Amino acid sequence: MPSLHRRFLLASIHDVSPRFEGEVDRLLDLLEPHVGDRLAMLVVPNHWGSSPIIPGSPFATRLRGWADRGMEIFLHGYFHRDDSGHSEAADRLRARFMTAGEGEFLGLSGSEALTRVREGRSLIEGVIGRPIDGFVAPAWLYGEGALEALGKSAISISEDHLRIWSPASGRILARGPVITWASRTRLRLASSLAAAVALRRLPLRVLRVGVHPPDVHHPALVRSIAETLSVAGGSREPARYSDLLAA
Numbered sequence: 013m014p015s016l017h018r019r020f021l022l023a024s025i026h027d028v029s030p031r032f033e034g035e036v037d038r039l040l041d042l043l044e045p046h047v048g049d050r051l052a053m054l055v056v057p058n059h060w061g062s063s064p065i066i067p068g069s070p071f072a073t074r075l076r077g078w079a080d081r082g083m084e085i086f087l088h089g090y091f092h093r094d095d096s097g098h099s100e101a102a103d104r105l106r107a108r109f110m111t112a113g114e115g116e117f118l119g120l121s122g123s124e125a126l127t128r129v130r131e132g133r134s135l136i137e138g139v140i141g142r143p144i145d146g147f148v149a150p151a152w153l154y155g156e157g158a159l160e161a162l163g164k165s166a167i168s169i170s171e172d173h174l175r176i177w178s179p180a181s182g183r184i185l186a187r188g189p190v191i192t193w194a195s196r197t198r199l200r201l202a203s204s205l206a207a208a209v210a211l212r213r214l215p216l217r218v219l220r221v222g223v224h225p226p227d228v229h230h231p232a233l234v235r236s237i238a239e240t241l242s243v244a245g246g247s248r249e250p251a252r253y254s255d256l257l258a259a
């Protein structure tokens with residue numbers, strides 16, 4: 013277990029789902045040399061309602077394998093976001109789960125958020141054969157209903173852009189921005205590269221790095237991620253989110 017006096021590096025892969033299996037493999041290749049299995053996998057049970065994780069499937073077996081190796085498994089929304097282009101095939105259950113926008117857990121009522129957390133958690137825990145380590149909302153966006161549901165579910169660990177906390181205890185576990193990259197526009201890509209350079213040397217106790225599947229399609233982002241892990245990892249110990257609970 014990392015000592016209290018050391019500085020921690022927490023790395024996470026967002027949007028782990030069958031939809032992005034190839035990209036997730038490339039992210040693993042990129043991150044593992046720096047952090048080994050001290051890596052959080054943020055898993056979407058049914059990305060866009062069209063990439064379900066099916067118990068017994070090859071992807072489910074891989075997910076369990078990652079958990080068996082010691083990687084942390086977080087629930088990351090349920091559908092991640094609405095995509096009306098995929099709605100023709102929606103059954104009634106899925107339609108009930110659908111919501112507009114990028115931040116799936118931003119506008120949900122407490123009861124709807126609780127339903128999604130329960131359904132997602134039960135699916136993922138059935139697949140990995142152990143409790144999930146926590147919940148991270150898509151786009152790190154939490155509405156009142158989401159916060160209420162996480163407290164009721166006694167989720168151990170959550171995070172947003174600026175902090176990590178325990179909904180179960182209400183304790184703040186760490187503060188400081190997460191380093192992440194964006195590629196949707198050239199401007200956002202450039203500004204995320206600049207932000208990574210500035211943030212990776214911040215003297216925070218806990219430095220977080222969060223990567224996304226589309227990052228692997230941009231060589232400049234891949235280089236920035238590797239450099240950030242190398243710089244941050246030079247003075248920090250790769251850790252698990254759950255290490256913060258013991259600290």
Ligand SMILES: [Zn+2]
Pocket residue numbers: 026027088092150151
């Ligand atoms: Zn996401």
